[in-house]
Amino acid sequence: MSKQPTASRPSPGSTGASRVAELELDRVTVRFGGLVALSDAALTVRPHTVHGVIGPNGAGKTTLFNVACGFVRPDEGQILRRGEHLTRLRPSDLPGLGMARTLQGLGLFDRVTVLDNVMIGADRHARTGFWASALAWPTSGREERALRERALGALAELGIADLAPLVAGSLPYPLRKKVALARALVGEPELLLLDEPASGLAADEIDDLGELVRGLTDRMAVLLVEHHMDLVMRICDDITVLDFGRVIAHGPPEQVRNDPAVLEAYLGEDV
């Protein structure tokens, strides 16, 4: 039970340190009626890095995620995953593409257990079909047990294995956030998209989160939307700054921090 679900993952070096981007958005434009939510936005997520997306409220950060996940089809522009064009991307394709995403509103399955929540996250590893389920075929039982182990491993990694039998909707918010994170991690993605993972957390919890996300980079790349500026500056390798749907700056934290355009967008805020 102590076996971590991710132990079987090859170390980053063994794949020959591929240089090709985990995700590339190329001149993406999204319009909602008259409103331009994204305009020629571009970004490249390098393997094994944390890439931050920041910007004021309504800048288009969640829309950018929605494009990368197939919820919103861009009016113009391309999405590339490891150099391959993702045309007609649908959200249900994500696990198969080695991607996982957490939602700004968490989106937990509130009326089932924490364990079931995380097992759904691990569903890409399951094969059991309808008839094997209906007849409770022995293979389905074996697979269920494997899936449960995997889920418990992911919960243990975040220190919440004891919550497994509880109904997710009954938990306090910070614990719910951890469950949502465990559900995303258990699928063993190579690209993880986190939409405001630190919102609603206390200062020490944010510190822990930062450490955790940094630790993930040996097995995946992370694309992160976040408002907590100190967290972003501390853990990101690259930062893309959005304002009114446009990329106004991108680069490493120290460069972005002193960019005049960024300072102007965040006028009065301590960047």
Next chain:
Amino acid sequence: MERISRLVGSTLARHLLVAALGMVVVVMALTAVSDFRRFQLAEMACLAIAAGGLTVLTGLNGQLSLGHGALMAVGTYTTALLLPDRDASTPLVLVVLISVCTATLVGALVGVAAARLHGPYLAGATLALAVAVPGLALHFRETLGGEQGIPVVAPPPPGWAEDATYFLTASDLTPRGWIAFLAWSTLILSFLLLANLSHSRVGRRWRAVRDDPVAAELAGIVVGRSRVSAFMVSAAAAGAAGSMLALVVRLAAPGSFTLALSLTLIAAVVLGGLGSLTGALLGAALLTFLPQFVTQIGRDAGLDDVRAAELAPLVYGLVMVLVILLAPGGLFGVIRGALTRRRARRALAARSVEASTSTRPDPDSPPDEQLTDPSGDHRTATTTEGAPR
């Protein structure tokens, strides 16, 4: 943890055990009661099978159907149309299977439409089904028998069943006893399959779609397909129920499939507790026997027959309102809800004890002011479909 995994590990063994026990109880009960009670019990089984299918659809997948009575009708009419040529010797099992398949097919069509609809629209579409299907029987008068319906020739009990009954109970197997046995066997078989599904990957995916379609989709579930599959399974159960009903009442007539039947099914599901098969069984029992029981009490209290009969819907409505007010989770949900709440309290309490006794502050245990959800009403934010905001 070891105990949990062992316990849950053998879903099939557990369900088979319950099914076998159920079978024994059913046989014992059916031999003990009068022929009229056998008829009533058979009717109850039909109601329960359909309610079991509906509780899976509504409770596990979050789809409402006001049209399950119509899906039962599809099963009943298919059986009625296939049975008269018993001389052509279509085995009864095959007749039932074909009825189930026909209802499943209709369910698939409705399911495809339903997967795109929500709330009141879904209710409206399935309501239309409930109203339209009995109308078909009137329209295609020659084949479907119009108002009078099609009489059903119920098959006589086979030799082996008569012998077994005589051997076990030293009494003769009546035709009604045989049909009641068939209906209850169908109930147990369909509940076994439904329970297996509910505890499997399929059931987990249905629940995920019910609780949050957006998050379910991100986990790789094609939401529309999942909804259609739930509708088909549910329709299959309704078809089996309808097929049995044809044998029990020996008639397929539009009068049996009014909107009231669909509403009765929903009532059974709500009374028992959404998503619970045991609850569906309880609800079906209550709705089969309560009216009669109440009428009897009315007569004993000195009411005339008409007044006594009017008492039943009154009590029925009252029970419904009371359950919804006092136990919104249904009769079965009350017990389950109390158990899960207690478990949650204990685990969270254990967490904070752990935190306060450890020398190092535990990052996992939040300070008290963090116990509320700062994002406010996250439910409405995420259960709407489309792009997450």
